[in-house]
Amino acid sequence: MGVNDRDLSPATYAVVAGRPERTEGAPVNPPVVLSSTYVGRGAAAAGVPVYTRLGTETWEPLEEALAGLERAAEPGLVFASGMAAVSAALDLTRPGTRLVVPRHAYHASLVAARHLVERTGVDLVEVDIADTEAVVAAIEGGTTSLVWVETPTNPMLEIADIAAISTAAHAAGAVVVVDNTFATPLAQRPLELGADVVVHSVSKYLAGHSDLILGAVLTSSRELYDAVRLRRDIGGGIAGPWETWLALRGLRTLALRVERSQANAAELARRLEGHEHVVAVSHPSLPSHPQHERATAQMDGYGSIITLRPVGGQAGADALASAVRLWVPATSLGGVESSLERRRRFASEAPTVPDDLLRMSVGVEDVEDLWADLQDGLAAAAAV
Numbered sequence: 218m219g220v221n222d223r224d225l226s227p228a229t230y231a232v233v234a235g236r237p238e239r240t241e242g243a244p245v246n247p248p249v250v251l252s253s254t255y256v257g258r259g260a261a262a263a264g265v266p267v268y269t270r271l272g273t274e275t276w277e278p279l280e281e282a283l284a285g286l287e288r289a290a291e292p293g294l295v296f297a298s299g300m301a302a303v304s305a306a307l308d309l310t311r312p313g314t315r316l317v318v319p320r321h322a323y324h325a326s327l328v329a330a331r332h333l334v335e336r337t338g339v340d341l342v343e344v345d346i347a348d349t350e351a352v353v354a355a356i357e358g359g360t361t362s363l364v365w366v367e368t369p370t371n372p373m374l375e376i377a378d379i380a381a382i383s384t385a386a387h388a389a390g391a392v393v394v395v396d397n398t399f400a401t402p403l404a405q406r407p408l409e410l411g412a413d414v415v416v417h418s419v420s421k422y423l424a425g426h427s428d429l430i431l432g433a434v435l436t437s438s439r440e441l442y443d444a445v446r447l448r449r450d451i452g453g454g455i456a457g458p459w460e461t462w463l464a465l466r467g468l469r470t471l472a473l474r475v476e477r478s479q480a481n482a483a484e485l486a487r488r489l490e491g492h493e494h495v496v497a498v499s500h501p502s503l504p505s506h507p508q509h510e511r512a513t514a515q516m517d518g519y520g521s522i523i524t525l526r527p528v529g530g531q532a533g534a535d536a537l538a539s540a541v542r543l544w545v546p547a548t549s550l551g552g553v554e555s556s557l558e559r560r561r562r563f564a565s566e567a568p569t570v571p572d573d574l575l576r577m578s579v580g581v582e583d584v585e586d587l588w589a590d591l592q593d594g595l596a597a598a599a600a601v
């Protein structure tokens with residue numbers, strides 16, 4: 218590969234990482250190799266591709282780029298989806314031991330954690346991940362082997378203290394996994410803060426265009442790399458070649474997209490906070506956010522997700538989602554287009570999430586257009 222100096226700024230690194238070597242006539246972008254198997258005779262040598270489920274050169278540029286962005290010492294591991302990555306990392310929990318998870322987190326991750334209870338007798342403890350004392354008490358209250366952290370959390374935007382939780386977990390001999398999907402490695406690098414493993418839904422900001430599903434795991438520990446890699450090899454949840462290539466193409470503009478969407482989100486949150494048709498708004502950039510100071514200290518940005526509770530309760534939130542014309546009413550997040558949804562439209566969403574809460578994924582459009590459309594939505598909420 219070409220220039221890959223990790224001392225470059227992350228914005229530059231996302232552009233240069235994973236390029237072919239600059240030999241005369243070389244392509245600027247890595248090729249997509251469509252082959253399930255590789256020529257081999259005699260004893261298989263380490264590092265030589267054998268069979269695509271076990272590794273292919275098409276994954277390597279993206280794996281290198283993601284590992285560099287997250288400051289991981291080991292290569293990245295791409296997976297078929299964020300959930301394939303989450304499941305592989307959750308499987309690091311030892312049977313019969315304690316698994317500590319946030320009470321608010323990506324829904325399918327919580328379902329996967331609860332499923333471990335049934336399958337392997339894991340002692341699952343769900344905590345308010347922003348309450349460090351409660352997290353430490355949960356870690357110390359049993360034989361904890363894994364602590365799952367999401368920060369900011371979905372959809373409540375709670376901020377966990379990654380360094381403090383990692384210190385307590387390591388003292389107890391537990392592994393710390395951070396789902397860094399909401400923050401992106403531009404805004405937060407958990408491995409530098411002491412976490413052992415980072416997981417991503419690459420489907421969101423990293424790929425950035427709502428056009429593919431992909432996941433990744435990053436770590437600096439050879440032992441954990443081997444354990445997660447084995448789960449990919451035998452679990453078989455492997456990334457497709459086209460998705461991998463498209464994700465790397467999307468990653469090239471990560472800094473531009475994240476800078477713009479974070480700025481848009483902070484500006485919209487600021488304006489919403491004073492709006493007459495708003496009951497509550499949350500974004501870590503707001504001084505009113507309960508962990509605003511922690512976010513400022515831990516992150517290099519506040520992310521691009523806002524939550525909004527308009528007037529009119531659930532009906533008001535539904536009216537807003539129906540009235541907006543620019544914001545896309547849809548689940549998921551992290552695309553260039555702004556989208557929103559009332560989370561409790563899913564019966565499975567945590568009952569502690571307010572009925573009228575809209576999760577808003579702010580995109581890269583002109584902030585004035587987004588604001589004008591939102592004002593129409595708020596007027597519709599006020600009219601119910």
Ligand SMILES: *Cc1c(COP(=O)(O)O)cnc(C)c1O
Pocket residue numbers: 298299300301303323325326367371396398399417418419420421430431432
């Ligand atoms: C979307 C998401 C996932 C799951 O990723 P998929 O790519 O949809 O499988 C996990 N964690 C978070 C925080 C997410 O937003």
